Amino acid sequence: MSNSGNRQPTIIDIAKAAGVSKSTVARALSGSPHIGEASRERVLTAVRALGYERNHLAHSLRAGRTGMIGLVIPDIANPFWAEVARGAQDAAAANGSSLLIFSSDWDAAREASHLRALRQARVDGAIVNPVADNVDGLGRFGLPVVLIGSSAERFPELSSVGSDIAQGVALGLDHLASLGHFRPALLLGSPNRLARVRFLRVVHDHCLAHDIDPATLMIEEGEYTVESGKAATLRLLEREGAAVRCIFAANDLMALGALLAVREAGLTCPGEVSILGFDGIPAGAFSDPGLTTIEKPARSIGLEGIKLLAEAIDGNLDHRRVLLECTLTMRGSLARTEKDNRSARLVAGGRN
Amino acid sequence: MSNSGNRQPTIIDIAKAAGVSKSTVARALSGSPHIGEASRERVLTAVRALGYERNHLAHSLRAGRTGMIGLVIPDIANPFWAEVARGAQDAAAANGSSLLIFSSDWDAAREASHLRALRQARVDGAIVNPVADNVDGLGRFGLPVVLIGSSAERFPELSSVGSDIAQGVALGLDHLASLGHFRPALLLGSPNRLARVRFLRVVHDHCLAHDIDPATLMIEEGEYTVESGKAATLRLLEREGAAVRCIFAANDLMALGALLAVREAGLTCPGEVSILGFDGIPAGAFSDPGLTTIEKPARSIGLEGIKLLAEAIDGNLDHRRVLLECTLTMRGSLARTEKDNRSARLVAGGRN
DNA sequence: GCAAAAATTGGTAACGTTCCCAAAACGGCA
């Protein structure tokens, strides 16, 4: 009668069934040594019989930690972020915590609202790709936070995990150079993007190391979409006297657009034009030829984020910034060139 | 001294600050009418001053519901499931609940463990794409469940949301017919797959409706991957006397493979061979030509799943099976054919 | 056989919230 209905049994139900007090049940459940063998047996039998499962809510309330972690990313439907989420999920599962995932849609208000929800749910901490420009929302978050993604640079006072863009760009340039492409045309984002500045800085250094005048590199702009990449490449190919043999795009979508443009211009890839992308999106595997690209370690970012956060939660709060290496994923869009265009290094006057 | 440290304030802290009892604070917070205007003001002022935020754990424990919903899918990194998750997320956010997302990796043990975690977290219900063949794990889940995906058919006694494959296949066949393709070659999964049977049944009906002998259709098998789709298409094109003008693939990956094969065989798409896919994966938008496909309503599935679950949670537990319409996403891989191959309907003896 | 030590057990408070009931304050009215 007291246990009418089929609600989940509590330790009190177990205590009644086993004929002991709830304290004893708690001890049996927690594996405490302060309990007799006989009692433990009877409790565990009752637990199995009634199908008891600990109420995580009550436990969390008492213990002051929930074992839940928040993950706020721009869009779970975006392959890159989905991959990050997957990494975080695996790492979280490994240490027994679960993930509360939210998509901010690059909207500051939504991000703030999600952070509030996370705080109210009393998560132990959160991993966030911040969209808000002001640190306020995050600074006042009041819980351990780890930032992910490149935008984390704007908040140097918080721990973060990101991919090493500079290393990735250098890796790409070195690989291109090893194939004889010393002066790839560049498909970059719009000038006000932070990523573009970073990208160019590495290119600059690379050029100096190879005795090339950075000013002679051809550069076109896009908006990180297939269409803009295609249009930009078409503009590139139409430049007079420009024998484009290699294109290095700042993201895979633009690289895919470049591929389309090259074919539309009657050229072949990789035969006449080599194309290198940046990101490692799944769609790059299905193009023809497959897109060779610098792959960001998306899954590792999620994984490492959880690791860092776990440390922060355990009080081991050493502020850290982790940069993970990008890797080269070779598919078919790159070919060796015979004409070593490094010889152009002494010729001045290329446009842009 | 009592409120030392900077832990989150509770209603008791607010009560002290406002000089009232915790009951009064609770009333002010819940918008109860049984409270004086003066007290309400003082409470709300204190709330703002101390930055109080309700402890969702304690509330859930008391209220008996958490406002949390579980989502168990095979892989959050898979674009289709990520899209489903996004739909669920949006719908959940709309009614103020949050999502606990887990990836089962098509592994029954992992699925069971995730369901256990959800039960312990006392979620209000769960949306699951079941991998386990036995209904046991789900039947004993003990909480409201909504199944998603086609495998839900194996559990007719539970509510579910899926895409209407039959309608989608019919839609594709009708569209192909409207372009003059009455006898598309079929790229299907292996014979033991349930999906294949369903697919074929619709094709059969369609053929009868158009006076075509289903036995004359060319069919090849693949494993739902790009490579197997390519290989299968190559086999198709090598058949003697087979003038393949149209291919209908059971999923987009195989369709993408078909595209590669067609080009490799020196043919053009859609000029000489039209290709129709099924799924609506993002990569289909980036191929050349873009892949025309039957798109599953992934986001709507997640959305509708939450709606159904919400009803079930509110006790309105009418068992239901919702089938959502697939849509036709037109890109560039289909062309009208002049030769109406319907005329072949009287000729018997095509292989397979 | 008895005291002391050790092992085992039960009772109670606490985590932060909400709900119910009773107490207090306030107003109007005779």
Added chain:
DNA sequence: TGCCGTTTTGGGAACGTTACCAATTTTTGC
């Protein structure tokens, strides 16, 4: 002024767990 009805308030108890302390039982040593 006293009584009654209404509004406003405070004091528990409860949700299910864990932790502490005290009480009980058992074991050990002499």
